Amino acid sequence: MRLLAAAAARRASGAVVHDLTTGQPSTPAPVAVRAAAARALDSDLIGYTMSTGIPTLRSAIAAHYERTYGLTVDPGEVVVTTGSSGGFILTFLAAFAAGDRVVVTRPGYPAYRNTLAALGCDVLELPADASSRFQPTLAQLQQLDRPPAGLIVASPANPTGTMLPADELAAIAGWCARNGVRLISDEIYHGITYSLDPTCAWQTDRSAVVVNSFSKYWAMTGWRLGWLLCPADLVDAVDRLASNLALCPPTLAQHAAVRAFDDYTELDERVAGYRRNRALLLPGLRELGLTRLAPADGAFYAYVDVSEFCADSMAFCYRMLDEIGVAVAPGVDFDPVGGHRFIRMSFAGDESGISGALSALGDWLPSQRQ
Numbered sequence: 001m002r003l004l005a006a007a008a009a010r011r012a013s014g015a016v017v018h019d020l021t022t023g024q025p026s027t028p029a030p031v032a033v034r035a036a037a038a039r040a041l042d043s044d045l046i047g048y049t050m051s052t053g054i055p056t057l058r059s060a061i062a063a064h065y066e067r068t069y070g071l072t073v074d075p076g077e078v079v080v081t082t083g084s085s086g087g088f089i090l091t092f093l094a095a096f097a098a099g100d101r102v103v104v105t106r107p108g109y110p111a112y113r114n115t116l117a118a119l120g121c122d123v124l125e126l127p128a129d130a131s132s133r134f135q136p137t138l139a140q141l142q143q144l145d146r147p148p149a150g151l152i153v154a155s156p157a158n159p160t161g162t163m164l165p166a167d168e169l170a171a172i173a174g175w176c177a178r179n180g181v182r183l184i185s186d187e188i189y190h191g192i193t194y195s196l197d198p199t200c201a202w203q204t205d206r207s208a209v210v211v212n213s214f215s216k217y218w219a220m221t222g223w224r225l226g227w228l229l230c231p232a233d234l235v236d237a238v239d240r241l242a243s244n245l246a247l248c249p250p251t252l253a254q255h256a257a258v259r260a261f262d263d264y265t266e267l268d269e270r271v272a273g274y275r276r277n278r279a280l281l282l283p284g285l286r287e288l289g290l291t292r293l294a295p296a297d298g299a300f301y302a303y304v305d306v307s308e309f310c311a312d313s314m315a316f317c318y319r320m321l322d323e324i325g326v327a328v329a330p331g332v333d334f335d336p337v338g339g340h341r342f343i344r345m346s347f348a349g350d351e352s353g354i355s356g357a358l359s360a361l362g363d364w365l366p367s368q369r370q
């Protein structure tokens with residue numbers, strides 16, 4: 001956040017900023033969604049809804065699973081939430097008690113760790129590196145002294161973009177089910193994948209909680225809408241928590257999102273844009289000598305080992321911004337232990353931002369080699 005403020009100050013002063021920090025699409029919500037929002041404003045009260053979401057949206061989400069994964073989901077198993085962020089809070093509160101041990105991967109999306117800690121859970125970070133695509137392994141779980149109350153996986157993940165291959169996700173989901181571990185599968189980057197096909201945790205086991213969102217593939221971050229596929233034993237608790245904590249997810253966004261599944265072509269064209277950006281950024285970084293990149297299977301991030309150029313990626317990011325106007329996220333945001341060796345570069349923006357950053361880095365990086 002401090003780096004973002006520094007980048008904004010630099011931009012305000014009129015200096016150039018090649019911004020590769022962003023964790024969100026650079027395009028607006030789909031056309032049909034925006035049109036539906038305009039119609040709903042004129043025709044609907046935009047009052048409270050059921051705490052689990054309007055039935056038409058829950059049905060539309062259930063149909064998305066049939067279409068995309070061949071998975072039959074009952075609309076009653078879908079809970080619409082205030083972004084996936086709201087879904088995580090409901091899930092953690094419904095599934096865990098204070099003091100429960102919940103396993104996350106390091107590096108990983110920092111809100112898992114922070115939200116769990118705020119709720120009094122005991123967070124255990126499993127270190128992950130390039131040898132396992134920065135994903136947790138079954139062997140690591142089997143070596144724990146006792147099965148934890150929960151495990152969070154994300155595939156594709158933030159900050160690495162890496163995915164769990166289908167057989168590994170299935171093996172982990174099976175282990176969780178056999179050992180009474182509540183698996184929470186963050187599938188928010190599904191739809192934005194390049195090399196592997198994403199699988200849904202419910203294709204293996206329906207005691208897992210699947211967390212998803214309109215934020216990334218549908219480019220609707222600020223509409224604050226996500227959903228859970230919620231196991232039968234948690235639906236009631238989640239429903240009661242949702243109505244107490246926020247009454248309902250945003251109503252205007254719900255009416256609009258019913259139309260989010262009308263046209264996947266528009267969405268996939270955007271993914272094609274990310275794919276072009278990826279094809280520019282990854283080889284460009286390798287040419288500059290930044291060869292140790294996490295396999296960017298999905299999402300829109302490159303997680304880059306910069307230890308040949310710095311001992312402290314936070315200081316490196318500030319220098320890079322100050323000296324050449326390239327803004328990226330330091331790895332310590334995602335990994336407090338090993339993140340000082342990494343940076344995260346987003347390719348969600350436009351091609352010109354990426355080529356501008358690459359050419360600025362080309363002139364500057366050789367002087368940084370340690």
Ligand SMILES: Cc1ncc(COP(=O)(O)O)c(C=O)c1O
Nearest residue numbers: 023083084085109158213215226
């Ligand atoms: C892996 C991951 N999960 C969850 C979220 C939260 O997204 P939202 O609350 O907008 O659905 C993000 C946001 O960047 C993310 O990267």
